[in-house]
Amino acid sequence: MIGSTELANRAPRLAARRYFAVDGGAGRALLLALSGRSPALREVASPRHANLILVLEPIGRSFEPAVAEAVRAMPRPGAVMRVPAEADVYETLAQALAIHSKLERRTEPPELETTTVRLPVRTEQEIATESVVASLGPIQPFTAGPLRLLLTCDGEQVAGVHVSAGYAHRGVADSMTRVDPRDAASAAAQLDPLAPVAGRVAYLRALERLQGMQPAGRVEAAREAALGTERVINHLQWAARFFEVVGTDELAARARELALAPPPAKAAAIADFARRVRRDRFLRFRTRGIGMLPLEQIEQAGIADGPVLQASRRAAGDVESRLGERLDVAAQDASEAHELADAGALSTEYWKAPAGQAEAEALGPRGAIGVRLLSDGRERLSQVQWRRPSERILSLVPDLLRGAKLADAEAILASLDLSMAEADG
């Protein structure tokens, strides 16, 4: 494996790579690992500034036209590199720096979906203004995965929001009914590629309940430890991305370091980091009072747990409180979670699916992921229904952004930590 220092020192002989990242929903960890890894490879905000389009699979069929449009917008010579989200960061980096820019021919413009947005009814005003519909996404860095928002703006004020999701839909629930219960566990882990343990554990618990079985205490303890570790890593990865979005490079670099640090070193360091973030006056100035979510509104959306709810319950429910809540949860989970000693905790001895139905959940980074299994006693499950926290948080976005400033949209969206692969199912 190539070390980072060696790679950085090799970079001067290679071309400068500016990549535009297209994340299908599972690539946050890889993007984070690439970020700041080499000065010869940097992410840019527009495909026009890029000479490499980095496509992080999986990419859904409905997302392909947007990817094609980004490829078309990139100036030539340029290159496109498709990588699986679980690719090794050093190999990816080496390939990205060495890839030959060979994309010469520009393809025909792809057929993009059209959406009609109804402009708000204008009341009499002293100054006549025109509304503008700004399209945000589907390729944008504020969510993990593709999401398109059509923002009706009156100047810098967002007057209306039309949400267009589904780009990361993979039909996980349906696919689980087409395989046997053992293989369905792998599919369950893919529901949220950023939190595979939560999806898998929720499924295993439901399957065990379907059979009326209770796993051993040590297995459940190991599962809770694994879930805690996953939450810690997710929150730190999210924090690094959030700080990149709001522009605090030092905090982003520190969050990245913590996300990559080994578990025993984490707990005290995360607590220190959380205190440092809370004391940062400039960050408070930027994030306080924006993206307010009242507790009643969250509860009405059916959200019963997770950092978004807790931030509104314990604090003001703004971007600042959601940031603080996630770091506090990460610090707490890091101090409680231990290394997973028993790899069998993510498996079960009970793979049958007798007739009946059962529900279970597992606390993931964005809230509890719940699953209901229905079986008619045959070899495969007859129906699988997922309760996805990101889907419920997504339903809050229109009300959240309406009335906010356009310049705050990025921080507000990023503060929700939406996993679009999970939201789209």
Added chain:
Amino acid sequence: MSAMLTAVAVLAVLLVAAYGVAVTERLVADGLRTARSAFITPLAEAATLLRQEDLRPEPSDRFLYCSAPIIAWCAVGLAALVIPLGERIRGFDPAIGLFYFIVVLGPFVIAMMNAGWGSGDKLGVLGAFRAAAHLLAYEVPLGFAVIGPAMAAGSLSLVRIVEGQAGLWYVVWQPLGLGIYLVAALFMTYRRPFDLPLSGRELGGGVLAEYSGPRLLLFRVALNALFVLLMALAVVVFFGGFHGPFLPGPAWMTIKTFALVAAVLRVTRLLPRLRHDQMLSLAWKVLLPASLVHVMVTGVLILFVFGGGP
């Protein structure tokens, strides 16, 4: 002929200085462990951009779109003429050099607005208006911040201002002026934490989103050149300019300018990106009153401490 040579020399110095800013930025961000990359990467980027297609979007306004980087370079090039690098090393030294510098840089905002508006995109227009807000933010505080050194020197000539600091740098007794000046300079150069028009991701990349290839390179270099020019002016009016022991004037100008560049870049890494209305609030509710205090205090010090004259 000598005017042509002067112009070429000024452009060459600006290009080298802009490269220096890019290197300093990399060193501040990544540290000395990747020092070799910091020196090579900006050149590699420039070579990459020069080789790339220079795309112009179909709905763009040709004149506005194409003129934007040229206007930016004209503003920067003309302003650089009055910065004294040494005892006799400068383009020219008008009696109103300081005033000339600030006025001539004004059209840089026009360049940014043209870039956004001319791209023919709604989001570009929004970015253009954000860029215009920067003019409202920086102009008055910047002007008031440099009035202090002009009062102390009794002249708007940059060379006279440098000579007036032979005994004591103005930064020692006008630190408030320096602080205001540096914040206003960040407004003017669209640098973090006031870089929303350039990096507003909700606008798909800001006013320069549709630029590519050589035109994008022109803009990037112009922005770096503008930043180093403003830091050089800070050195001239607050840090004694080219004066210093043992080394020649240009060496001191270079050392002081890049030390200030590095310090400013280091601090800005700690700050989140502010909204343009927050920037305007900062400019009009904090910087402007502070700059009035700065002028008053400077006047009192000149009258009662420094004997009432330069």
